[in-house]
Every structure is written in structure tokens, then in C-alpha cells.
Amino acid sequence: MIALINWLETRTGVKALMHEAFNERVPGGARWRYVWGSTLVFTFVLQMITGFMLWSAYSPSTRTAWESVYHIQHEMFLGNIIRGLHHYAAQGMVVLMAIHLIQVIIDGAYKAPREVNFWLGIVLMMIVLGLSLTGYLLPWDQKGYYATQVTTNIMSATPVVGREVQVLAQGGSDYGHLTLTRFFAMHAGILPTLLVGFLVLHIYVFRRHGLTVHDPKRAPDTTFWPDQVLKDSVACLAVLAVVLLLAMFRAPELSAPADPAVKFDAARPEWYFLFLFRFLKFHAVESLGVTFGAIIVPGIIMGIIAAMPITAKVLGNLGHTLNRAFTWALALGVVVLTLMAFYEDANNVEHQAALTEAHRDGQRAIELSTGPDKIPVEGAVTLLREDPFTHGPRLFAQHCSSCHRFNGHDGRGSLVTEAGKTDEAPSVIAAPTAADLGGFGNRQWMTAIVMDYSNHFAWMKNSTWFRDAQAKHAAGGTVDYINPDSSEMADWTSGNLDALKSADNADNVKALVEFLAAETGHAGTTYDAALVEKGRDLAIKGSWAGALNGTSCASCHDTIGQDFPTQPDDSTASSYPTLAKYASLAWLKDFIRHPDAARHYGAKNQMVVYSSQKLSDENLDLLVRWMTNDYTASTVHDYQDQLEVLKASLASNASGVAAPKGNK
Amino acid sequence: MTSTSPEIPAAGSVDLPISVETPRRSLLVQLITGMLSFLIIAVPSTLSGLFFLDPILRKRKAVSDDTADGEVPRKDEAGFIRLDVTKEAVPQDGTPLSVTVNDDLVDAWNMFRDVPVGSIWLRKVGDGPILAFNSICPHLGCSVDYIREENEFYCPCHASAFALDGKKMNDIPPRDLDVLEVSMRTHGQQDANGHEIWVKFQNFQRATSDKIVI
Ligand code: FES
Numbered sequence: 119m120i121a122l123i124n125w126l127e128t129r130t131g132v133k134a135l136m137h138e139a140f141n142e143r144v145p146g147g148a149r150w151r152y153v154w155g156s157t158l159v160f161t162f163v164l165q166m167i168t169g170f171m172l173w174s175a176y177s178p179s180t181r182t183a184w185e186s187v188y189h190i191q192h193e194m195f196l197g198n199i200i201r202g203l204h205h206y207a208a209q210g211m212v213v214l215m216a217i218h219l220i221q222v223i224i225d226g227a228y229k230a231p232r233e234v235n236f237w238l239g240i241v242l243m244m245i246v247l248g249l250s251l252t253g254y255l256l257p258w259d260q261k262g263y264y265a266t267q268v269t270t271n272i273m274s275a276t277p278v279v280g281r282e283v284q285v286l287a288q289g290g291s292d293y294g295h296l297t298l299t300r301f302f303a304m305h306a307g308i309l310p311t312l313l314v315g316f317l318v319l320h321i322y323v324f325r326r327h328g329l330t331v332h333d334p335k336r337a338p339d340t341t342f343w344p345d346q347v348l349k350d351s352v353a354c355l356a357v358l359a360v361v362l363l364l365a366m367f368r369a370p371e372l373s374a375p376a377d378p379a380v381k382f383d384a385a386r387p388e389w390y391f392l393f394l395f396r397f398l399k400f401h402a403v404e405s406l407g408v409t410f411g412a413i414i415v416p417g418i419i420m421g422i423i424a425a426m427p428i429t430a431k432v433l434g435n436l437g438h439t440l441n442r443a444f445t446w447a448l449a450l451g452v453v454v455l456t457l458m459a460f461y462e463d464a465n466n467v468e469h470q471a472a473l474t475e476a477h478r479d480g481q482r483a484i485e486l487s488t489g490p491d492k493i494p495v496e497g498a499v500t501l502l503r504e505d506p507f508t509h510g511p512r513l514f515a516q517h518c519s520s521c522h523r524f525n526g527h528d529g530r531g532s533l534v535t536e537a538g539k540t541d542e543a544p545s546v547i548a549a550p551t552a553a554d555l556g557g558f559g560n561r562q563w564m565t566a567i568v569m570d571y572s573n574h575f576a577w578m579k580n581s582t583w584f585r586d587a588q589a590k591h592a593a594g595g596t597v598d599y600i601n602p603d604s605s606e607m608a609d610w611t612s613g614n615l616d617a618l619k620s621a622d623n624a625d626n627v628k629a630l631v632e633f634l635a636a637e638t639g640h641a642g643t644t645y646d647a648a649l650v651e652k653g654r655d656l657a658i659k660g661s662w663a664g665a666l667n668g669t670s671c672a673s674c675h676d677t678i679g680q681d682f683p684t685q686p687d688d689s690t691a692s693s694y695p696t697l698a699k700y701a702s703l704a705w706l707k708d709f710i711r712h713p714d715a716a717r718h719y720g721a722k723n724q725m726v727v728y729s730s731q732k733l734s735d736e737n738l739d740l741l742v743r744w745m746t747n748d749y750t751a752s753t754v755h756d757y758q759d760q761l762e763v764l765k766a767s768l769a770s771n772a773s774g775v776a777a778p779k780g781n782k
Numbered sequence: 783m784t785s786t787s788p789e790i791p792a793a794g795s796v797d798l799p800i801s802v803e804t805p806r807r808s809l810l811v812q813l814i815t816g817m818l819s820f821l822i823i824a825v826p827s828t829l830s831g832l833f834f835l836d837p838i839l840r841k842r843k844a845v846s847d848d849t850a851d852g853e854v855p856r857k858d859e860a861g862f863i864r865l866d867v868t869k870e871a872v873p874q875d876g877t878p879l880s881v882t883v884n885d886d887l888v889d890a891w892n893m894f895r896d897v898p899v900g901s902i903w904l905r906k907v908g909d910g911p912i913l914a915f916n917s918i919c920p921h922l923g924c925s926v927d928y929i930r931e932e933n934e935f936y937c938p939c940h941a942s943a944f945a946l947d948g949k950k951m952n953d954i955p956p957r958d959l960d961v962l963e964v965s966m967r968t969h970g971q972q973d974a975n976g977h978e979i980w981v982k983f984q985n986f987q988r989a990t991s992d993k994i995v996i
Contacts, residue, residue: 164826171830182891189891195836199829344815351818358822490846492893 140343144329147337148345152329154218156350157357159321161211162313164358165249168204173306176256178298181497183258184375188487188498191372202365208250210361212390215243216449223426223445226438227330233427235323238316240424245313252305254388258298260476263376264385267293275408293378374479374508375499383472386463393455396462419448471532474757481754482508489750507752510744513737517728518555521581525556526761533760533767547767549775551581552725554761558745559638559701564631569618570778571611575602579776583724600722606674606694614666622663629653630671637679638701640747654679671697682708691716703746707738845888848895854970856896857885862965862980865904869966869977872906876946878928878935879904880917883983900983902962903928903935905946914962914981915948921955923988935959956991960984 127133144152175194177186190197219239222228228236255266274284289296340346374380387395394416397403403411422444430437463469479502486501487493494500502508514522514529528534536548553575557563566574578584579602587599602608611618618627633653636645655661657678660670671678677690677698682705696717699705708715710733714723728738743749768775832839849855857863865881872879882901887894903915903926915935917925924939934951935944943951948959962983968976987994 160822163823167826167830171833174834175836185891193840193891194833195839196829196833197836200833203826203829344812347819348811348815351815351822354822355818358825362825487891490844491848492845492888493891495892495894 140341140347142325142328142342144340144342144346145331145334147340148349150349150353151221152346153350153353154214154221155324157353158211158214158218159317160354161207161214161357162317164207164361165204165211166310168200168207169306169310171200172204176302178256178302179295180258180293180298180376181495183256183298184372184483185487185493185498187257187259187372188484188493191369192484192488198369199362199365202368202370203361205370206361206364207357208253209388209390210357211246212250214357215246219243219423220445220449222330223423223441225330225332226430228427228441229430229438230427232323232327232330235320235327236427237424238320238323240420242313242316242320245309245316249305249309249313250388250390252301252309255301256298256305257372258376259373259480260376260380260382261371261373261385263293263378264382265387268385268387272408272412276413277409293376371477372480372484373476374483374502375497377499377502380502382476384469384476389456389460392459393452396455396459468532471530474531478754478756479508482752485752485754486750504740506740506744506749507754509737509740510749511757513733513741514555514744517733517741521550521552521725523550523554523556523577523761523764525757525759526554526764527757527759529757531757531760533764546771547764549580549768549777550577550764551584552578554778555745556759556761559635559640560643561631561635563701564634565627567611567634568627568630569611569615572602572608573778573780576776576778578602581724598722600719600724610669614669617662617664617666620664623666626652626656626662630656633657634700637699638746639699639703640701642747642751686712686715686717688716691720693720695719701746703742703748706742706745710738710742842888845886845893847886858970858980860982861984862963862982864967864970865979865981867904867979869906869912869979872904872912872979874906874908876905876907877930878915878946880928883981885983900985901925902981902983903959904979912964912966912979913947914964914979916960916962916983916985918960918985918988919955920957920960920986920988920993926959956989957993960986960993 123133172190175186175190175197177183187201191201192198222236222239251266251269255262270284270287273287274280276283285291287297287300288294289300373382386392394412397415398408398411403415426437426441429441433440482505483498483502486505487498511524511529511531514524515532518524519528519534523534526533534548534550535545538544538546554577563574578600584599584601587597587601590597617623629649629652631653632645632649633651633656635643636650636653657671660666660668660673662669674692674694675697676692676694677696678700680698682696682699682702684704686708693716696705709718710728711730712727713719713725714721714727719725726732730738733741765777768777847855847857854864863883863885865883867879867881880901881904882898884896885899887897887899901917903917905913905915915926919926919937919939919942921937921940921942924937926935926937926942926944928934929936932943933946935946935948936942937955940954941952942955944955944959945951948961950958962981965972965980965982966976967973967978967980970978970980984995987996
């Protein structure tokens with residue numbers, strides 16, 4: 119062993135090198151406060167190790183980036199841990215860097231003769247920020263995509279060369295394959311190489327001047343090895359433990375694949391840039407423009423920091439005091455702004471809803487990718503684009519939610535609001551003016567139609583057309599309108615309620631409901647075939663017990679039990695709405711396109727007619743398939759039911775709002 | 783301020799032994815320090831090493847086929863794949879016919895439906911059974927051609943030659959051409975007189991004298 123070392127020594131001088139590295143003098147004894155630089159080097163090494171691993175499985179293109187990151191995290195052995203380590207160590211590096219910088223300034227370690235090393239440190243800091251910025255885009259998910267858009271657009275606000283800088287960074291005028299290949303080359307090649315180079319210089323110059331020691335008399339001098347190394351490794355171990363635990367128990371999120379056509383309302387930068395984000399939102403800052411807030415101000419701050427050694431030199435102790443005061447003020451400002459941003463987001467209903475949706479979309483993308491069909495070559499983004507579970511709610515919110523609700527919300531989990539009575543008044547929760555379509559066509563829905571018709575459609579009574587019609591009616595006019603309280607259907611259910619509720623008909627009602635629900639053909643429910651047949655008999659022949667006997671659905675709705683025609687027309691329409699496969703995919707599509715057709719509501723119709731100009735065939739398909747459960751089943755946490763919340767807030771706010779009583 | 787640092791000699795000049803008052807730490811401390819330093823690098827390295835071994839360590843999940851209801855799947859449980867050509871297409875005179883084999887291909891996160899996964903040589907002598915060879919050369923994996931003039935299979939890479947029955951004709955290849963199992967069927971059902979050609983398409987380890995499925 120000794121011989122080997124000597125052999126090496128004569129050829130490489132390794133012993134002297136080791137000696138120099140490990141016997142570095144630590145005046146005043148080893149201290150915990152010297153560990154920060156070492157933890158930074160350690161996290162960088164950790165990033166190199168995990169980064170090379172991710173590199174071995176990452177594929178930078180707009181059709182494979184998200185997909186390969188998905189593959190790493192959800193398919194590969196320990197992939198979630200490797201990505202988690204890299205994700206959290208990156209954030210750890212920023213935090214450690216901030217601590218290191220503050221300490222250097224507080225301790226005066228930036229002053230002569232260490233100015234150059236201070237500047238080297240600032241260059242390193244820029245490189246690390248560049249690494250985190252480029253890394254954020256690489257998964258090509260909605261979160262990274264939209265956050266990075268903001269950054270590259272800020273770049274474009276740079277005076278004079280802004281546009282060119284942006285195009286260079288993006289590899290073109292828009293985001294695409296080349297944006298990813300360039301960001302990846304920056305992230306995994308150019309910036310790390312620069313970082314290693316500057317780090318070597320930084321450490322070399324540091325060794326030249328040694329530690330900045332306050333009181334060398336505090337304890338006897340010691341050497342780097344083992345005293346300081348022990349403290350350093352304990353600190354590094356703590357860093358490792360934290361990032362490992364986070365990676366294990368709080369896997370980094372992979373939001374939905376980037377889609378320029380799908381808005382991402384939850385966009386935020388990485389949390390350590392939130393302060394800047396919040397700063398830009400101040401009205402005063404906003405009014406001065408992006409260039410001022412995002413480039414000039416940060417530029418001035420960096421300039422002040424870089425000039426600190428000069429300030430201290432010129433102004434002496436006063437300069438140092440000023441520098442320290444500036445640092446503390448800056449740190450305080452960053453902390454306050456960050457907390458403000460967090461606090462405001464936490465209390466921002468819309469942002470929380472957007473976060474919920476982002477989460478839902480992301481989980482859904484992963485769920486679909488995990489399926490036995492894997493991911494199509496066109497990319498996972500098409501999985502979502504063609505997914506009713508993802509786009510149905512958005513289409514509902516866009517087209518239907520001005521009148522209808524879905525379990526009390528707008529389809530996307532939010533309550534619908536309208537402007538307050540006056541300009542200054544805050545917006546208020548809007549009352550629905552048409553049926554709540556949550557659970558459309560299921561057993562409860564059918565039960566409500568049969569037993570509780572007026573109440574079930576009570577929301578309609580909030581509409582202007584209903585009130586107008588009632589007013590006209592009260593004034594003695596004749597109006598033909600849909601009245602949930604008074605119509606042949608309403609009269610049938612209320613007039614026969616006792617009979618319907620009688621013990622003799624209990625099974626019959628159950629059977630009829632089973633039949634009606636089965637006719638919808640909605641996926642995800644199994645129906646009792648015998649009960650369905652019994653229900654069909656009731657619907658068509660009216661084989662009820664007691665006073666109801668002989669009253670069948672078919673005597674008015676003559677097409678009940680039939681298939682919904684592929685080319686529906688009004689040639690055989692009666693004056694009653696068709697119930698042929700009521701609430702099925704085919705029925706609903708036709709209804710949305712032609713609610714005013716004689717086979718549906720005819721002249722009484724109040725619903726907007728959705729022609730293909732208003733709602734394309736593709737979108738109609740997505741919307742209707744969502745409403746009829748025609749999509750790959752999901753275990754993703756869906757939007758919360760808001761019906762009770764809606765009812766409660768309507769009851770407390772407004773007077774005279776009609777709402778169905780009881781639970782649905 | 784009090785924090786002005788005293789001038790410290792550059793590290794290069796600290797060659798003198800550590801001053802007597804500096805306590806030499808016990809072996810134990812050195813040992814612990816060494817172990818900790820090792821640990822902080824060993825943990826991420828080990829995790830990374832295991833991640834890198836993913837192709838060996840991970841179990842593959844089952845994937846679906848997209849056969850429509852009522853249709854005979856293109857591939858059966860035993861791995862036989864229906865070719866696009868039928869018995870009639872194979873020349874009667876024993877001339878080999880090159881055929882592309884299509885299958886669903888799983889590539890990491892992607893699934894490619896019904897894409898070429900390889901090519902084979904089909905051959906029939908008179909009314910005898912149809913023979914199928916994988917066209918990959920058992921030497922080092924180039925693809926084997928049919929040379930009409932010589933009436934033999936020939937690999938342009940290192941000059942392996944095979945007779946039309948697949949037997950190697952020189953000592954370059956380590957074994958004969960790889961014969962694939964063939965099954966004649968009608969609507970996917972075994973039938974010696976059937977017209978559909980089903981082949982159990984497999985690739986084999988190159989450069990070994992044994993035929994090992996990969
Ligand atoms: S690969 Fe065919 S002869 Fe070498």
C-alpha cells in the first residue's frame with residue numbers, strides 16, 4: 119500500500135496534493151458556520167450524479183420530453199427517487215446559495231483581498247439560477263411550459279436586443295423541438311461546464327486566502343481533516359436526508375403535457391422566484407413596465423451586490439455597514455414578498471380552482487399513459503385532447519354554465535358569479551336558471567323526474583323568460599311556456615304521488631327507474647336485466663298497481679323504448695318530447711343541436727340552439743361523451759360537489775331564488 | 783466593524799506540521815468522518831446505479847392488442863403472427879420470397895401499432911411444407927440476401943453463405959440460418975391445407991453456435 123502510494127507520488131505528486139487539501143489550516147478551530155460552501159459543492163455533485171442518470175433516459179423533443187419524464191418517474195426502477203432527488207436538490211442549492219451569500223456579506227468575507235472570489239461567487243450564482251431556469255422547462259409539462267414562457271417573454275423586454283435574445287434562447291420565434299434541445303444543451307452541457315470551471319477558480323482562490331475567521335483565538339487551530347470535514351459531512355448528510363425524504367414522500371409533480379392550446383391558469387414560477395413574481399404584480403411596478411420591474415430593478419440589485427467590495431473599500435466600515443443593511447433589507451423583502459405571494463394564492467379561490475384542475479389534468483395524463491395502449495407517437499398531449507373527462511368540463515363551463523350547473527359548479531369546480539347590483543358592489547353567486555346536470559340520466563335523476571318533477575326543475579324558475587311568462591300570464595295573457603310547476607308531466611307526478619309512493623308500486627317505481635336509466639346506455643353502471651324488462655312494461659303498457667294502472671309513459675312519449683333514430687327528424691313528432699333512449703349519447707347530441715325541434719321542446723324551447731358554428735362536432739362529441747360517462751374510467755379525484763354550497767350561499771344572499779329542496 | 787479578517791498566509795506556504803497545540807484527533811474521529819464522507823456519496827451513487835440497471839431490473843407490463851371485436855387477432859397467444867401473404871404467393875419452384883413481418887411494437891413509452899418488426903425468407907419446394915428463416919445473419923446480425931446466380935443465401939458483411947435449406951456453406955457463420963416455426967391456418971385455426979401463413983417470429987442471439995431466443 120505504502121509502496122503504491124509512493125509510486126503514485128513520484129509520478130503525480132498526489133500525496134502533496136492530498137496533504138495540501140486536507141491539512142488546510144483552520145484557525146480558531148472547526149466551526150459549523152464554515153459548512154455552507156461544502157454543502158453547495160455536495161449538492162452540485164449530487165446534481166451531477168442524478169443528472170447523468172436522468173440524461174440516460176430523457177429525450178428532448180416536444181413529443182417525447184413529457185413522455186420520457188413520465189417514463190422515468192412512473193415506469194423506471196427508482197425513477198421517482200432519482201427525479202425527486204434532482205428536483206429537490208436543485209431547490210436546496212438555491213437556498214444554500216442564498217445562505218452562503220448572506221453569510222459572506224455579513225462576515226465581510228467579500229472584502230479585500232477576496233473581492234475577485236466574491237465576484238466569482240456571483241457568477242456561480244447566475245449559473246445556478248440559469249440551471250434551475252432551464253431545468254424547469256425540460257419536463258415539457260404545462261407548469262414548466264407556461265412559467266418559462268413568462269421568463270423568455272421577460273427576456274424579450276431587454277432593451278435593444280430583447281427580441282434577439284428571446285429567439286436565441288428559444289431556437290426560433292416560438293417554442294418547439296429546438297427550444298428543448300437548446301435548453302437541454304444549456305442545462306446539461308454548457309452551464310455545468312461553466313459551473314465546474316468557475317467552481318475550480320472559486321475554490322482555488324478561496325484556498326489562497328483561507329477562511330474568513332472572526333476570532334482566531336477562540337480555540338486552538340486545527341486542520342481541515344478531520345475536524346472540519348466531519349462537520350461538513352454531517353451537514354451534507356442532513357441535506358441529503360432532507361432531499362431524499364422529500365423525494366420519497368413528496369414526489370415532484372408532473373403536470374399535464376404542454377399544450378399551447380390549453381390555458382394554464384395555475385402558472386407560477388418556481389417558489390424561489392415567487393418574490394419577483396409578486397414584486398411585478400405591484401400596481402406601481404406594473405405601471406412602469408416589465409423592463410423596469412423584471413430587468414432594471416433586479417439588474418440594479420445585482421449591481422449593488424457586485425459593487426459591495428468597492429463600497430466597503432471606499433467607505434470603509436460605513437460601507438460594510440451599508441452592505442450588511444442592504445443585504446438584510448433585501449432578504450427581508452424577499453421573504454415578505456414570498457410569504458405574500460403564498461398567502462394571496464392560498465386565499466385566491468380562482469387560483470386554488472386552477473391548481474385543482476392542473477392537478478386533475480396531470481393525474482389524468484399519467485393515468486391514460488399508464489394504460490395498456492401506452493402513449494401514441496403523436497405524444498401524450500393527444501391523449502388529453504381527445505379525452506372527454508378532461509375537456510368535457512371545460513366545454514360545459516364555456517357553453518352551458520351560464521344557465522346550467524354541474525353538481526352546483528360550472529363544470530370545472532367553481533361557483534358561477536355575476537356582477538353585483540351596482541358597479542361597486544362585489545360580484546355575487548349567480549343562481550342557475552336551468553337544471554343542474556350533475557348525475558344527468560342516472561337513477562337519482564330518473565327517480566326525480568318520475569317522483570319529483572317540479573322540484574327537480576325548480577332552477578328554471580330563476581330565469582328571465584320564466585318570470586316574464588309568469589308576469590304575462592298573471593296579467594291575463596296566454597303564454598305557452600315550460601312551467602315546472604304546472605305542466606302535464608308535473609301534474610302527472612304530483613297528481614299520482616300517493617299512488618307512486620304506495621307500497622304496491624314501490625317495486626314498480628324501482629323498475630321504471632331502472633329501465634329509464636338503462637336506456638341511457640351510460641357506461642360504468644350495471645343494470646338488473648329483469649328489473650329493466652319490468653320497467654319497460656310499465657313504461658309502455660302502464661301495468662301499475664292501483665289508480666295509476668293504465669297510465670303509461672308511452673301514451674304521451676310514444677317513442678319511449680325505441681332506438682334513437684340515426685337521422686332524427688320531426689315527421690313523426692308528437693307534441694311531447696321524445697324519450698327514445700332519453701339522455702343517451704345520441705339523444706343528447708341531437709337535443710343540444712336542436713332543442714327547438716318539435717321532437718324536443720318545439721316552440722316552448724328556451725335553450726340556446728348549438729349549431730356546429732357555435733359548438734364544433736368534435737367539441738359536441740367531447741362534451742356529450744363526458745356527460746354520458748363515455749370515456750376511459752378514471753380514479754382521479756374529481757371536482758368537488760358544490761351543490762349544497764351553492765344552495766347555502768344563494769339562501770343567505772338573495773331573496774326569491776328558486777332551488778330544488780332536499781338532496782338530489 | 784470587528785469582523786475584519788486577519789491576513790492569513792496563502793495555503794501553499796502552510797507546509798509546516800500542524801502546531802503542537804492543535805490536538806491530533808483520535809483515530810475514531812477520522813474513522814467516523816471517513817465513513818460519513820463515504821456515505822453521502824455512496825447513497826446517491828448506489829441509487830443511481832440501480833436506476834441505470836433498470837433495463838435488467840424492471841418487469842415489463844402487459845400491453846393490449848387493438849383487435850376489433852369478432853376479428854381474429856393478428857397474433858396468437860403462442861406468438862404466431864399472421865403474414866400478409868398467403869400460401870399462393872410463395873413460388874412453387876423453391877425460389878425464396880422475402881416477407882416483412884408486422885407486429886405491435888412497444889418502445890419505452892410508445893406503442894406502435896402494426897409496424898414492421900423484421901423480415902423473413904419463405905421457401906416452398908413443390909407441395910412440401912413452407913420453410914421460414916429469419917433473415918438476420920447468425921454471424922453478427924447483418925441481413926442475408928438471396929443470390930439468384932448462385933442459388934444461395936449470402937450475407938454481404940463477412941461473406942457468410944447458406945444453402946437454400948438454411949445450412950451454412952462456409953465456416954464464417956457459427957450456425958445455420960435460424961428456422962422459424964410455421965403454422966398453416968384457416969381463420970386462425972390450425973389447418974394443414976389452410977392458406978394463411980402464421981410464423982412464430984423470434985430473433986436469436988448472434989455469434990453463438992446455439993440458437994438462443996432474445
Ligand atoms: S454479419 Fe453476416 S457475415 Fe457477418
